[in-house]
Amino acid sequence: MNFNLHNAEDFAADESFIAYYLQTDAQAIAFWENWISLNPEKLDEIYKAELILAKLHLQLGEPELSDAFNKFDSFLATSENKTEVEPVKRKKLFNYTKLAVAASLLIISMLGVYLLQLKPIPQEYISYHNDYGKTSTITLEDGSKITLNSNSTLKYPKQFVSDKREVELEGEGFFEISKDKSRLFTVKTNKLNTTVLGTKFNVSAYRNAAHVSVALVEGSVAVELSDKTQKITLKPTEIATVSGNSKQIGKATFSTEKVTAWRKGTLIFENASFEDIASKIYNAYGITIINKTGNNNWKYSGSFDKTDYISIIQNICFAKRINYKINNNIITLNP
Structure with missing residues (x-):
């Protein structure tokens, strides 16, 4: 098939x-885990199907399932084909065939009514x-x-009360x-929304950064653009990126050690532009850097483990053969 x-x-x-x-069923589990990975x-569609089965499994008892079969029999009897169908055997009511038929009937006639009857429960949010x-x-x-990086904000409900789990992030988090299986988890940012069942991933969505x-x-x-115009699926060691005002999601591979180094207090620059450097230092230390060197074509690389910002600036200036001046929380780079 x-x-x-x-x-779904x-x-x-x-x-x-x-x-x-x-x-x-071990054979079914092995088959579907392999099929989904491929x-x-x-x-x-898999997520949606699991949500449907979760609602059915939790909501329909024996009386409802019996009623579902009666309605299904009536549906078959009045169909345009008028095909004779053997009566459904109900001696062992709660088996896979019964659940499959009930799921089909639920999709046709009952799920919509059930969802309309759901009343939203007010959620208390924490920022x-x-x-x-x-x-x-x-x-x-x-x-x-969630491990939250510096200068970052996470908004989340005190308790998940619906059939989904959603949080909002500005900044960076692991x-x-x-x-x-019954509730997807979604991380919303200003440009990208990420949806999972259960996994590990890093999201970087600083508003002052060149990309998300x-x-x-x-x-x-x-991973989907916030305006829903593009959606892609990632595999381990793949990174999705949206730069500037672009409406396209780029995909590449990455080093887990480098992307998640901030969790250990390490700041890494790899062929970084001035904008990338200024953004990372501001988000880590709250220090604003102004470039008055006349050179905007930067490609700087360096790694700093739990280092103060003065040491970082001194290393950058030494590598670039430039000078710096500090005035409160502003550092000006000069020729």
């Missing part, structure tokens, strides 16, 4: 996929901000952990997301 043509509803009605979702472009030179770890109520990036360490993530 060509599962590449399946949508098709997956949710497939007995083998249901066995994989319920973790009851077809990352179907992650969205956490790190000052310059500070990193911290935040643990969410679902067990997910995310270790607890897996929850999502770097995947483990698992698989879907």
